[in-house]
Amino acid sequence: MTLDLEVHPHKRxxxxxxxxxxxxxxxxxxxxxxxxxxxxxxxRPSYDPGCxxxxxxxxxxxxxxxxxxxxxxxxxxxxxxxxxxxxxxENPDDLFRVASEKGICKVICFSPRHDLSVPNMTQEAVELVxxxxxxxxEQFLLNPEISYVQIFENKGAIMGCSNPHPxxxxxxxxxxxxxVALEQENQRKYREKHGVPMLVDYLxxxxxxxxxxxxxxxxxxxxxxxxxxWPFETVILPRQHCPSMDSFTIGQVRGFADAYRKLTQAxxxxxxxxxxxxxxxxxxPATNAIHDDWQLHMHFYPPLLRSATVRKFMVxxxxxxSAQRDITAEKAAGVLRQAMSRL
Numbered sequence: 001m002t003l004d005l006e007v008h009p010h011k012r013x014x015x016x017x018x019x020x021x022x023x024x025x026x027x028x029x030x031x032x033x034x035x036x037x038x039x040x041x042x043x044r045p046s047y048d049p050g051c052x053x054x055x056x057x058x059x060x061x062x063x064x065x066x067x068x069x070x071x072x073x074x075x076x077x078x079x080x081x082x083x084x085x086x087x088x089x090e091n092p093d094d095l096f097r098v099a100s101e102k103g104i105c106k107v108i109c110f111s112p113r114h115d116l117s118v119p120n121m122t123q124e125a126v127e128l129v130x131x132x133x134x135x136x137x138e139q140f141l142l143n144p145e146i147s148y149v150q151i152f153e154n155k156g157a158i159m160g161c162s163n164p165h166p167x168x169x170x171x172x173x174x175x176x177x178x179x180v181a182l183e184q185e186n187q188r189k190y191r192e193k194h195g196v197p198m199l200v201d202y203l204x205x206x207x208x209x210x211x212x213x214x215x216x217x218x219x220x221x222x223x224x225x226x227x228x229x230w231p232f233e234t235v236i237l238p239r240q241h242c243p244s245m246d247s248f249t250i251g252q253v254r255g256f257a258d259a260y261r262k263l264t265q266a267x268x269x270x271x272x273x274x275x276x277x278x279x280x281x282x283x284x285p286a287t288n289a290i291h292d293d294w295q296l297h298m299h300f301y302p303p304l305l306r307s308a309t310v311r312k313f314m315v316x317x318x319x320x321x322s323a324q325r326d327i328t329a330e331k332a333a334g335v336l337r338q339a340m341s342r343l
Contacts (some may be wrong), residue, residue: 006328014227015190015198016183021229022317022324025331044164055112059076063141070125071132072109079105079171082245083145102145103173108132117155117274119264126257129168133281134245134253136170136313140286141246146172148180149286156276158232158303158311171341172294176285183282187293197296212333215262215340219255224333229323231312232264232270232332236298243284243294256298263300264341269339273308277301 003010052059055067059095063076088100110129111121118126126258130187133151139148154161154167171292178186206212206223215222227237236259238252248256266276280301284291303311305327317324 006330009323012329014226015202016186016227017179018182018186020072020322021227022322024324024326025328034286036046038158042102045111046115046250048114048165051114051163051165053107053109053167054114058137068112070111072104072112073136076105076107076169079103080234081105081171087163093158098176099225100233101173101175104140104146104260105122105172106136106170108136108168108170110168114165117264118261119166119268121166121261123254123257123261126261127253130245130253130257132259133328134169137245137283137286142171143172143286144285145174148173149283150177150180150280152278152280154278156274159274159278169342172286178188180282180285184285187295188194191293197234197241197293199237199297203239207305209332214266214333214336215259217255217258219252224329224336228329228332229325230303231303231325231327232267232302232335232336233329234300235262236260236300238296243291245281245283245295260298262340265343266336266340267300267302270335271304271308275294275302275304275327281283 005023006025008249009022009024009026013020048054053059053065054210057070058063059077063077064075065072065074081101083101083102083104085102088098091098110116110118110128111125111270114324116139118129136151137149140149150171151168151172152171156166170269184319187198190201194201203221206226208222212224213221217240219239220233221237221239223237224233228234236256238256242248244250264275267277277300279298281296281298283296286296305312312325314323
């Protein structure tokens with residue numbers, strides 16, 4: 001009997017993290033009597049007087065928002081990282097290790113409109129967002145106390161987003177976070193072995209196979225990674241070697257915004273709802289070192305599985321043994337391509 005990846009259980013390796021994911025395609029037929037999520041209403045006012053992110057409103061910390069017309073950036077009033085955290089030499093105790101961590105957390109409002117999100121913003125408005133991301137990264141490059149800049153977006157209450165006003169966060173830290181450090185180490189090893197950055201090589205292979213491709217423009221490609229864990233997980237990759245956003249050309253800003261916008265529009269077509277997700281950019285650390293091993297990429301982790309009300313839960317085996325998924329990456333890509341064709 002020959003192993004059929006669309007039928008038989010198998011494992012797929014994630015070369016970025018060095019971890020395996022169990023794929024069980026036969027489980028897509030199992031009945032579901034578990035939790036059904038409530039769908040969120042897409043109907044919101046363009047301005048909400050009770051929203052602490054809307055223009056002119058007061059935030060919980062007492063600060064007043066300006067009457068901004070496009071994007072708006074401010075330091076998070078309840079930052080997870082603080083710039084004046086006292087220094088502490090790492091405790092060498094193998095069981096109770098502690099280390100100091102400094103940083104700066106910011107919030108970026110994508111638009112003054114409370115009722116918008118990326119898929120229903122204009123191309124020009126999303127380009128402004130990408131320009132702000134680029135500028136924030138460049139500014140943190142000048143700060144010697146910052147080693148990494150994590151840009152991320154949580155969309156939807158199901159993903160823990162406490163405010164539907166379109167926004168994202170930037171957490172700039174003195175250390176390199178664990179997942180990023182894993183990706184950095186594995187990209188370094190791959191380039192040392194093969195002489196080319198891992199994700200440059202990977203994209204070339206994906207463009208040959210085309211099984212998991214969703215969308216492409218002149219600068220970027222959207223695909224479901226071979227090792228995806230979440231049902232409709234995707235990644236946006238540059239077509240050229242590009243370690244970080246500070247090297248973005250005008251064309252790359254435009255292309256990245258287009259890929260981001262088109263992908264989120266396709267997500268909303270899959271189950272005809274505002275598709276929730278957590279998304280974030282992984283790029284080279286904000287240090288003066290050479291980072292030729294790195295290839296910038298943007299991860300999207302949406303939780304929905306079968307419908308707008310049935311989500312994927314990371315419990316049981318996933319928490320205790322290994323990540324697991326039912327629908328294959330290839331089938332998920334087919335669903336997203338079909339959704340993209342309806343745009």
